[in-house]
Amino acid sequence: MIEKKVGEGTYAVVYVGRAKDTKRQIAIKMIKVGEFKDGLDMSAIREIKFLQELRHPNVIELLDVFSSETNLNIVLEFLPADLEVLIKDKTIIFSPADIKSWLLMTLRGLHHCHRNFILHRDLKPNNLLLSPSGHLKLADFGLARALPASPRVNLTPRVVTRWYRAPELLFESRHYTTAVDIWSVGIIFAELMLRTPYLPGASDLEQIDVTFRALGTPTEATWPGVSSLPGYKQIQNYPTPSRQELQNRFLAASDNALDLMNDMIHFDPAKRIDTTQALLSKYFTESPPPTRPENLPKKAKQDPDWEEQALKNEEREKLIQKTREARMRA
Amino acid sequence: MSSSISSDSNATTGSPVSSNGSSTTLVNDSSSANTTSNSTHDTKDVDALDSSKKPERTTKERVDSGKPNHKPETLVPGQNVWIFSMAQVAKSPSAKDGIPTKHEFIQRAKGVNFIIVTGTQLRLPPMTIYAAALFLHRFYLRHSLKKFHIYEVGAACLFLATKVEESNRRLKDVAIACTRVASKDMNKVVDEQSKDYWKWRDTIIYNEELALEALCFDLTLKSPYEICTELMIKHEMELVEPVRKAGQHFIHDSCKTVLGLIYSAEVIAAAAFYWAVRSTGTKIDLKPKNGEENKLLGVKKQHVYDAVNMMADFYSTLQETVLSSERKNKYTRMTPSNKRKASDSSSSTSKKNKPDEAQTVPV
Structure with missing residues (x-):
């Protein structure tokens, strides 16, 4: 459930949302796909690769990754x-x-x-x-x-x-x-x-x-x-x-x-x-x-x-x- | 020398280890699949797993119920959930689409071969190629060969691997290399005007995201090359050229089989080391420490033997194919290492017997 847009980077747009089941606030990084001449952005790949491996109270938590028709979406915990x-x-x-x-x-x-x-x-x-x-x-x-x-x-x-x-x-x-x-x-x-x-x-x-x-x-x-x-x-x-x-x-x-x-x-x-x-x-x-x-x-x-x-x-x-x-x- | 592998496993598995609780199911699965060229289905624990039908978004719900020591749905951090039994691999989506397992394995090998040739064109390091190959194998555990062409997925996996393994190549270069390899003409003039180039470029971009999703966004792989090198250093073998090369070739060749889906990087590295030592006839003391009698090089002894046997199987079928068909197909690429190993060990016939002997032991 998306609430509002909070920022836009070079390769992604960040939205704040709330998880439907837990009501927890989440940040969704929507990565623009297909706009780059070298396919998926390297930093997106790195982010997914490493956050999948790391679980620690002092490292941002990766909640989910999914791809929709136009975007690749990284769901992270929301930190205000x-x-x-x-x-x-x-x-x-x-x-x-x-x-x-x-x-x-x-x-x-x-x-x-x-x-x-x-x-x-x-x-x-x-x-x-x-x-x-x-x-x-x-x-x-x-x-x-x-x-x-x-x-x-x-x-x-x-x-x-x-x-x-x-x-x-x-x-x-x-x-x-x-x-x-x-x-x-x-x-x-x-x-x-x-x-x-x-x-x-x-x-x-x-x-x-x-x-x-x-x-x-x-x-x-x-x-x-x-x-x-x-x-x-x-x-x-x-x-x-x-x-x-x-x-x-x-x-x-x-x-x-x-x-x-x-x-x-x-x-x-x-x-x-x-x-x-x-x-x-x-x-x-x-x-x-x-x-x-x-x-x-x-x-x-x-x-x-x-x-x-x-x-x-x-x-x-x-x-x-x-x-x-x-x-x-x- | 070649019979030493089997005799060694004879000696060790004949004694207490023969069936220790947790490993038996896995061992039985893979070895039975080995002997009868993968047509057996050990259905008892296979039905629990159906990797193809998982909903796409569940990165954390992969269940590997085939491994007996593995409780479904509770993932222990650091545990590799991409390890399957041979029977599970044989029940792939492609098999459901009516493709015989034997045929599927040939297709897989072809796809990996495509990756290797293209990767070599791009001067990629071995681990990048290995990663691409493993990605390809994992992809076809979740999707069918009928829906996705193996070369197209292979190209996307290769491109993804260049990013994951930090050996970036431009999409343009990858697409050009793919076009050349696919047309079997390495000197073909390919530029941004040619139709094939655009076809490949678009395919790669499209399939890259698809592959990423099929891989559950799980991109970190352990490098068997690294682990193998560590083992070599530990046993002061890293400077013995034939041993080092044999180990590398073993890993290199292993990605043409589904070995990477069945055993962890540690087991493959240990198997490669073991193979390298045995095939070159190097004298080395591999006696396990006290209390670790069923272990070899830090991993389960039986797993190492099974992995080595599986590769020996692969080599011998390959040799038969090469011998029976006079035409120089792409497999000739592999014969140098193959021949060398065959001559280093006694002969190819005794090599063929080896896996059978070994398999009769643990049961």
């Missing part, structure tokens, strides 16, 4: 909000316990993916959806792929939204691992604390600059093999930020939080921690305990209308510009 909306909404205050709770749920969902040898490759606040009960779920597996068994398989480096792209991807490495997802989570963690994107590069080239300006330039000593990556560019040598600088950047962060973040955004993918290590981090056991999902902040009751949204976006853009300028000066 995402983390990006919350981060943008400045009327909501995040407590350290809230951040911990979200990060924990993200890592749990990601751990489940990685345990099944699936790379998500597009983690960003926008793809972390929130259920009405506050549970966070990974969504959008359109870029996901299975971790190749053989290291000889080439992967495309053109994945992950720019701001959350790991350095090995920026240098166009064709052999990467689950570590790219960990980097994205690390950046999301920083964004949750800052309430503004941590490394907002305006172009692929600028992204390299922004990343290393904030985190220091990697060298052969800190990241063995970096200079042999295909896209490696000699760039200005930025110093690695000292602990004090980081502390100043993230005022509310505890020592353990900073440690965890540093470990997740280690330049060398081989030294970056994996989900298991991250989940066992001291950060999750120290006080305060993570907020229970049902007590987490939620989106403001009514939808802000278009103008308001546009205004907020503008403010956000300004803020991003400001951070960028501040970093340039620093």
